Amino acid sequence: xxxxxxxxxxxxxxxxxxxxxxxxxxxxxxxxxxxxxxxxxxxxxxxxxxxxxxxxxxxxxxxxxxxxxxxxxxxxxxxxxxxxxxxxxxxxxxxxxxxxxxxxxxxxxxxxxxxxxxxxxxxxxxxxxxxxxxxxxxxxxxxxxxxxxxxxxxxxxxxxxxxxxxxxxxxxxxxxxxxxxxxxxxxxxxxxxxxxxxxxxxxxxxxxxxxxxxxxxxxxxxxxxxxxxxxxxxxxxxxxxxxxxxxxxxxxxxxxxxxxxxxxxxxxxxxxxxxxxxxxxxxxxxxxxxxxxxxxxxx
Numbered sequence: 001x002x003x004x005x006x007x008x009x010x011x012x013x014x015x016x017x018x019x020x021x022x023x024x025x026x027x028x029x030x031x032x033x034x035x036x037x038x039x040x041x042x043x044x045x046x047x048x049x050x051x052x053x054x055x056x057x058x059x060x061x062x063x064x065x066x067x068x069x070x071x072x073x074x075x076x077x078x079x080x081x082x083x084x085x086x087x088x089x090x091x092x093x094x095x096x097x098x099x100x101x102x103x104x105x106x107x108x109x110x111x112x113x114x115x116x117x118x119x120x121x122x123x124x125x126x127x128x129x130x131x132x133x134x135x136x137x138x139x140x141x142x143x144x145x146x147x148x149x150x151x152x153x154x155x156x157x158x159x160x161x162x163x164x165x166x167x168x169x170x171x172x173x174x175x176x177x178x179x180x181x182x183x184x185x186x187x188x189x190x191x192x193x194x195x196x197x198x199x200x201x202x203x204x205x206x207x208x209x210x211x212x213x214x215x216x217x218x219x220x221x222x223x224x225x226x227x228x229x230x231x232x233x234x235x236x237x238x239x240x241x242x243x244x245x246x247x248x249x250x251x252x253x254x255x256x257x258x259x260x261x262x263x264x265x266x267x268x269x270x271x272x273x274x275x276x277x278x279x280x281x282x283x284x285x286x287x288x289x290x291x292x293x294x295x296x297x298x299x
Contacts, residue, residue, distance in 0.1 A: 008094045018092040019082045021075050027098040037099050042067035046103025051110060054125045071102035127186075132178040133157070136215060137190055139198045143215035146189075146205070151175065153210055160204045161192050238263035271296035 001007050001022075008020040022028060025037020043049050043061045053060035078095035086092055104111070110121045113129075127135040131149040148154040151174070158167050166172055166188065171181040178185055193201065198214045205212040216224065222233055234248040244263055271294050275285045288294045 012092065016091055017086060019079055019086065019095065020092070021079050021095040022097075023071050023075050024096075024098050026100045028096050032100070039065035039068040039099060042099035042103040045100060047107050047110060048103055051121055051123050053123050055123045057123070066106060067099040067103040070106060071097055071099050074102055074105070127182065130179075131175060132182045133185060133189055135186070137186075137193045139193055139201060140196055142198045144193065144198050144201055145213050145215060147211035149211070154178070156208045156210045157205075160201075160208060160210070161189075163188075163192060234261045236261045236263040239266060239269075266297055268295040268297040 002010075008018075008022070011020060012018050024033075025041065026032035026035050040061055043052075043066070044059065046067070048066075049059040049061055052062060074097045075095065078097060082093050082095050113119045113121055121129050125135065126145070128149075131147075133146055133148050133154070136143050136145050146157065148157045154172075154175075155167075158164075166185075170177070172178050172185055202212060202214060214220075221227065227233060230248075230250075230252070232248045232250065233245055235243055235245050238244045241263070246263075248261070249258060271289075272282075272285050275288070275294070276282065280288075285294075285296075289296045
């Protein structure tokens with residue numbers, strides 16, 4: 001934006017209360033301050049790809065662009081914090097975050113482990129470094145995640161599986177021992193869980209309150225009753241595409257009414273509305289349009 005004369009240092013002279021947010025590949029300072037980047041690059045350099053996937057296999061990125069998404073969340077949080085300070089001081093400020101830092105922030109647990117004692121956590125597929133069994137298992141018709149992350153949940157799992165031999169196996173008596181003998185435990189559980197369907201297991205796990213869930217594809221996830229109940233699929237009217245379905249707002253408020261759902265705007269669709277809300281007169285807006293300083297959709 002600086003090359004267009006719209007950098008923060010320029011604009012703050014015109015409006016000291018301005019809150020200006022910038023998201024870049026690596027942030028505006030440091031040796032990579034001028035380097036560009038994408039989500040893939042951030043996932044690789046933040047360490048995420050080094051521990052995603054299975055041991056002995058090539059590095060794998062997350063299926064969703066988590067650094068892109070998280071950088072937007074961090075930007076929104078930073079803007080809200082800057083606005084809270086502005087209410088006290090009357091001054092705006094620059095909010096600066098990056099894809100790289102968004103990736104590092106997602107690595108809080110591996111970072112804490114390494115900074116504490118130098119341990120670099122390995123790739124573990126869907127498993128967890130602190131609890132077992134806590135991973136995905138194959139059923140007769142799909143996959144299921146089981147989070148038996150403490151002793152009581154593990155004992156609940158054994159009750160459903162009707163596996164007294166596991167209950168009496170000294171190798172699996174405690175979580176620490178289950179971590180030590182994870183491969184043997186997982187092999188036994190896979191043999192048991194593959195005998196029934198995911199829905200059959202879920203009915204039993206839900207009955208006893210064991211944290212578990214099916215592995216769904218995107219079609220099944222969007223059609224899930226919980227998705228519908230939380231209004232996470234909404235329908236909007238687009239001026240060109242007509243009825244369009246998309247994701248809803250994943251935040252719910254106890255004392256605030258949600259605004260109506262709106263489709264993605266066309267180029268210039270809200271130019272006049274935004275400028276007049278910012279204090280420009282209708283004449284000023286028309287002049288900017290005539291001078292081609294802004295683009296506005298013909299009404």
